[in-house]
Amino acid sequence: MAKFPFDIHATEGAARTGVLRTARGDIRTPAFMPVGTAGTVKGVYMDQVRQTGADIILGNTYHLMLRPGAERVARMGGLHKFGGWDGPILTDSGGFQVWSLSKLRKMTEEGVTFQSHLDGSKHMLSPERSIEIQADLLGADISMQLDECTDFPVSYDKAAQSMELSLRWGKRSLAAFGERSDQTLFAIVQGSNFPELRKLSAEASVAEDTAGGYGGFAIGGLAVGEGHSAMCETLSVTTPYLPADRPRYLMGVGKPIDIVEAVYRGVDMFDCVIPTRSGRHGQVWTDQGPYNIKRAEFAENQEPLDDAIQCPASQDYTKAYVHHLIRSGELLGAMILSWHNIAYFEDLMARIRASIAAGTFESFVTEFRANWSQPTT
Structure with a gap:
């Protein structure tokens, strides 16, 4: 599996700045990824996105698999060609959207069966299918393991069960991803706001390095209602357990104060719909x-x-x-x-x-x- 070179140029405390080198170009870190949910950063031309200084954008597996369909995007040459963006693309796994549509889905060990919010059609999203969509059909440079985004608030036992399911799905995602020279896969650390669960999740994900390993580590399950202070506390007890030589990505967090505080605690990558939704x-x-x-x-x-x-x-x-x-x-x-x-x-x-x-x-x-x-x- 490709682990893109990650050159750290300077550090101050836990904060660091550097470059993540992908086959489609360098990503200067800390980096903010504009969200291109359906193959477009809403209301902005791709050349304008590039002119702002963005090195990478995010694509959304759930929405693209439903419309226009991942197989159709593949026939059109992949998401880069289809959407007119020649730089790196990170795709989410679809897990967050499935979580947010809790009334339309059923979770099992195999994966998630859900109803399309567009036409009510039934779909199955497993770790293997998520990887197929992201890496093979959309052609993402960085794919994410399928995970379960834990509810908030949540009991310790429920958070533990959810975290353990995400770990098992992570192993299956790794196996499905296999060996690739120009694409990489990120793990997702879960555990809600329980420090011991975050530690267990991080350590177990890092341990998978011996079996091929992840190219980076994401922190999921935040910005779901826990508040700014709790988010900062969770980051403080999570990032120390993540490898210093891999990028750390805080998923879906994008208020400027949140970004500054997360960088202060060692995070390198961010995405959020705030800029265009606010606009x-x-x-x-x-x-x-x-x-x-x-x-x-x-x-x-x-x-x-x-x-x-x-x-x-x-x-x-x-x-x-x-x-x-x-x-x-x-x-x-x-x-x-x-x-x-x-x-x-x-x-x-x-x-x-x-x-x-x-x-x-x-x-x-x-x-x-x-x-x-x-x-x-």
């Missing part, structure tokens, strides 16, 4: 948190969205104009805000990388915490 609802992201451009105070504001961000969406359109577009329901408003928000997130990652390289990340974190004005609970 469609009129939210503009900043170091202080989001503000809503629909507010009346912006109706005649001729300042750019954010002239500190090197992006046409951030610099070339006034707040008054975008206010008008969003209030009028014009598609262009959502497109401009989504483009700006992705650019803001990528700029944040660039500043994080630079501060770690310069040995000033501690002061960066202190200042960021002080400036953050949104609730973190």
Whole structure:
């Protein structure tokens, strides 16, 4: 199995910056991956995504397997060609979406049987089928093992059962993935907010290195309602058990304060729908948190969205104009805000990388915490 070279260039405390080298290009870490749920980063052209500084995007197994169908994407040349993105792609396993559709699915040792939210058709997603879709049909550079995303809140016993099922599915995912020269597979560490379960899950996943191993390790089951402080505590007791020479990926976590605190605890990769989802609802992201451009105070504001961000969406359109577009329901408003928000997130990652390289990340974190004005609970 390919384990992409991961060169760590600088560290400060648990934080580190480096490069993950894939066959389709380098990924500068810490990295934020814009989410391309159905083969598109909503409202943004792929060349615009690249211009923001993104090195990698995320594709969604569940949605693509239902529409247009993974086999169809394969016939079209794979997800890179189909979606017009020639850089690295990470695909999730489909487990999170199946978890979120709990009323439409049935979990067994074999996998998950679920009803399509589109047409009610029945589907079976097993570890083997998930790997087939991600690696063989979509052609992902980084695939994820199938896991069960644990409910929150949850009892210790239920969290343990869920974590152990994910470990067994991880072994089957590894076996199905096999030997590949230009693709890799990440494990997913589960265990809810129980430190001993996180430790057991991490250690058991790392132990699989002796049998071929994972190219990286993801931390799943967070950002499901536990709150910012509990998330930080869970990361603090999990990352020390993950190999220092492999990338660590915090799944589905994307508020700027969450990213900064996670990097502080040793995380390298992130994804979230926040930039584009917020853009469609009129939210503009900043170091202080989001503000809503629909507010009346912006109706005649001729300042750019954010002239500190090197992006046409951030610099070339006034707040008054975008206010008008969003209030009028014009598609262009959502497109401009989504483009700006992705650019803001990528700029944040660039500043994080630079501060770690310069040995000033501690002061960066202190200042960021002080400036953050949104609730973190």
